[in-house]
Amino acid sequence: MSKGEQTRQAIIEKAAPLFNQRGFAGCSMADIMEATGLEKGGLYRHFSSKEELAAEVFRYAMQTAFDARLGDLPEGDAITKLRLMVERFVAIPSPLPGGCPLLNTAIDTDDGNPILLTLVKDALAKWKSRIRRIVQQGIDDGQITRSADPQSVANLIISTLEGALMITRLEGNRRALHDAQSSLESLLTMLAAKPAARLRKQNRRRPSHVK
Amino acid sequence: MSKGEQTRQAIIEKAAPLFNQRGFAGCSMADIMEATGLEKGGLYRHFSSKEELAAEVFRYAMQTAFDARLGDLPEGDAITKLRLMVERFVAIPSPLPGGCPLLNTAIDTDDGNPILLTLVKDALAKWKSRIRRIVQQGIDDGQITRSADPQSVANLIISTLEGALMITRLEGNRRALHDAQSSLESLLTMLAAKPAARLRKQNRRRPSHVK
Numbered sequence: 211m212s213k214g215e216q217t218r219q220a221i222i223e224k225a226a227p228l229f230n231q232r233g234f235a236g237c238s239m240a241d242i243m244e245a246t247g248l249e250k251g252g253l254y255r256h257f258s259s260k261e262e263l264a265a266e267v268f269r270y271a272m273q274t275a276f277d278a279r280l281g282d283l284p285e286g287d288a289i290t291k292l293r294l295m296v297e298r299f300v301a302i303p304s305p306l307p308g309g310c311p312l313l314n315t316a317i318d319t320d321d322g323n324p325i326l327l328t329l330v331k332d333a334l335a336k337w338k339s340r341i342r343r344i345v346q347q348g349i350d351d352g353q354i355t356r357s358a359d360p361q362s363v364a365n366l367i368i369s370t371l372e373g374a375l376m377i378t379r380l381e382g383n384r385r386a387l388h389d390a391q392s393s394l395e396s397l398l399t400m401l402a403a404k405p406a407a408r409l410r411k412q413n414r415r416r417p418s419h420v421k
Numbered sequence: 422m423s424k425g426e427q428t429r430q431a432i433i434e435k436a437a438p439l440f441n442q443r444g445f446a447g448c449s450m451a452d453i454m455e456a457t458g459l460e461k462g463g464l465y466r467h468f469s470s471k472e473e474l475a476a477e478v479f480r481y482a483m484q485t486a487f488d489a490r491l492g493d494l495p496e497g498d499a500i501t502k503l504r505l506m507v508e509r510f511v512a513i514p515s516p517l518p519g520g521c522p523l524l525n526t527a528i529d530t531d532d533g534n535p536i537l538l539t540l541v542k543d544a545l546a547k548w549k550s551r552i553r554r555i556v557q558q559g560i561d562d563g564q565i566t567r568s569a570d571p572q573s574v575a576n577l578i579i580s581t582l583e584g585a586l587m588i589t590r591l592e593g594n595r596r597a598l599h600d601a602q603s604s605l606e607s608l609l610t611m612l613a614a615k616p617a618a619r620l621r622k623q624n625r626r627r628p629s630h631v632k
Contacts, residue, residue, distance in 0.1 A: 231532035235447030308532050313587060317528040320590045321442035321519050331591050365588060365600040366581070373584030376524060377576060379531045380542050389576040393608075 218256045221246050221263070222270045229267045230308035233318040234260075234326060265325050271311035272333045278305045280340060288348025289398050292341070292367070296398075299371045300384070300391045309379050312337070313372045338364040348401070355403045363401065370394055429467045432457050437478045437485075441519035444529040445475050445537060476536050482522035483544045489516045491551060499559025500609050503552070503578070507605045510582045511598045520590050523548070524583045549575040559612070566614045574612065581605055 211219070224245045228237045239260055243253055257263040279298045283291045304310050312333055319326040341364035348354030374390035422430070435456045439448045450471050454464055468474040490509045494502045515521050523544055530537040552575035559565030585601035 233444055233446060233529065235444060236533070309528075314528055316587050316591050317520075317525055318444065320587075322447070327591075334588065334591055361596070362600045362603070365585065365597040366604050369584030369588060369597060369601055370577070370581050371584065372587055373580030373582065374576065376527050376583055377545065377580060380527050380538075380545055385572070386576040386580060389573045390580055392573070393577050397604075 214256070217252075221248070221253065221256055222266050225263060226267045226271050226274075227307045229264055230271055230304075230306045230311050230314055232308075233314065234264050234323055235318075237264075239263075261323070261325055264323075265329060268311060268315055268326060268329050268333075271306055271315075272329075274305045275311055276337075278302050280337070287353050288344045288351065289353060289402055291344050292348075292363075292398055293395065295341070295344075296367065296371065296391055296394045299375075300387045310372060310375055313375060334368070337368060341367055345401075352403055354401050358401050363397070366397060367394060425467070428463075432459070432464065432467055432474070433477050433481045436474060437482050438518045440475055440478045441482055441515075441517045441522050441525055443519075444525065445471075445534055446529075448475075450474075472534070472536055475534075476540060479522065479526055479537060479540050479544075482517055482526075483540075485516045486522055487548075489513050491548070498564050499555045499562065500564060500613055502555050503559075503574075503609055504606065506552070506555075507578065507582065507602055507609075510586075511595070511602045521583060521586055524586060545579070548579060552578055556612075563614055565612050569612050574608070577608060578605060 221242065225237075225242050228241055228245060232241075239250070239253060242248075242263065243250060246253065253263075257266070279302060280295060283294060308314060312330060315326055315330045316334070319330060338361070342360035345354060345358060345360035345363045349356055349358060349360075370390045370393060371387075374386040377386035378384050432453065436448075436453050439452055439456060443452075450461070450464060453459075453474065454461060457464065468477070490513060491506060494505060519525060523541060526537055526541045527545070530541060549572070553571035556565060556569055556571035556574045560567055560569060560571075581601045581604060582598075585597040588597035589595050
């Protein structure tokens with residue numbers, strides 16, 4: 211990484227908690243100058259506008275959050291992966307001060323800032339697609355009931371966790387997140403295919419003459 | 422209402438969609454002047470600061486949202502009341518442009534603005550308390566299972582609805598809210614006490630010699 215790239219990355223990392231806590235409108239280029247110790251010229255050499263910086267900061271923030279919560283989900287069955295995803299969201303605080311960058315940026319930009327809005331829509335779509343694929347894998351493996359709708363499961367997991375995070379941050383305790391986890395555990399238990407169905411599925415996979 | 426009070430109320434009502442869409446930092450007193458057609462002096466005659474105006478706007482916004490969604494819940498059993506509360510949240514769009522003022526203000530202020538933060542905490546506590554009381558009434562009436570925890574039910578209803586609203590606003594369709602409604606319908610069905618328990622409860626209420 212060149213010295214210029216290092217400076218650029220350092221600006222992004224120092225700006226990230228500010229944007230995440232204060233929102234796009236609540237964070238000025240002057241705040242970033244103060245946090246980075248750079249002069250105006252130094253800052254604008256790397257980012258032509260606050261919009262450009264905010265977009266890079268959001269990409270960095272989401273990558274950090276994805277790595278902490280969705281990164282290296284172990285190989286294994288679908289229910290275990292989903293359970294672990296929920297467990298990590300509840301147990302691991304946002305790596306950035308200010309809570310979940312997806313929720314923050316969604317609320318911050320749903321009535322404005324089209325560049326950030328596109329990025330936050332993409333981030334939501336990526337998370338949902340990750341969950342949908344795991345659910346589909348579980349259905350294909352006979353571990354999750356065929357009646358499960360991967361899209362609905364993704365909506366429910368994300369809704370429940372993000373809404374509970376909002377309550378948890380207001381109340382200053384993790385009760386709402388723990389309630390969300392219990393509820394999603396029940397959902398996953400209900401999604402699990404009955405053992406008989408799993409067995410039928412496994413049997414279908416074997417050549418018919420093998421018992 | 423005096424002419425002064427009318428002007429004050431008109432300012433609050435014109436400022437409410439602006440604050441709800443843009444957040445506290447994203448909405449300046451100049452924006453309010455433009456929306457109301459008032460000069461700076463006229464505005465500051467009614468509100469000594471942006472903080473004071475934002476606090477009044479939040480109170481107004483929450484009252485409007487509560488009236489639309491929780492107002493005049495019909496007399497009746499607890500499950501019906503909770504079902505209707507969920508149904509209204511899903512069916513009735515926020516009366517203010519910009520989505521739910523509770524969620525918006527929670528995300529906007531959880532790292533700042535202590536006056537608004539206190540107000541949003543109070544609003545959340547009020548909504549939760551409303552749900553808890555209905556659940557407790559259902560338990561007392563034998564309509565809701567004794568194993569239900571009113572606090573957890575309140576957390577789940579609010580988390581699921583608010584999180585789904587975030588997704589719905591990003592995706593531009595109501596799918597996530599409908600998924601939330603189905604999931605909360607299942608929760609309410611599970612909470613409903615078995616008919617046998619209801620019967621026992623009703624019998625306990627009658628004098629023992631009355632069959």
